Amino acid sequence: MDSETRQAINQLLGRINRVNESLDTTTEALGQFIEECNGRFSGIDEILEILINETTVGRKRIMDELEAINRRLDE
Secondary structure, eight states: OOHHHHHHHHHHHHHHHHHHHHHHHHHHHHHHHHHHHHHHHHHHHHHHHHHHHHHHHHHHHHHHHHHHHHHHHHO
8 A cells, every 4th residue: 555545544534533523522412402401391391280280270260269259149
């Protein structure tokens, strides 16, 4: 193998190594981003569940009060 071929192969290997390092960094950053998103979305799920429950309770209270008012009006 002549020196030009060897040099070209070494340059390609260097580029491949840099691409692999870049992919490792990107993969690690993406993993951290996904973990952060999962944490935030699980928090949002909990908040939405609380809001839905509160809305249901609030709606029931309003309906109970309307029913009580209707009973008083009927008396």
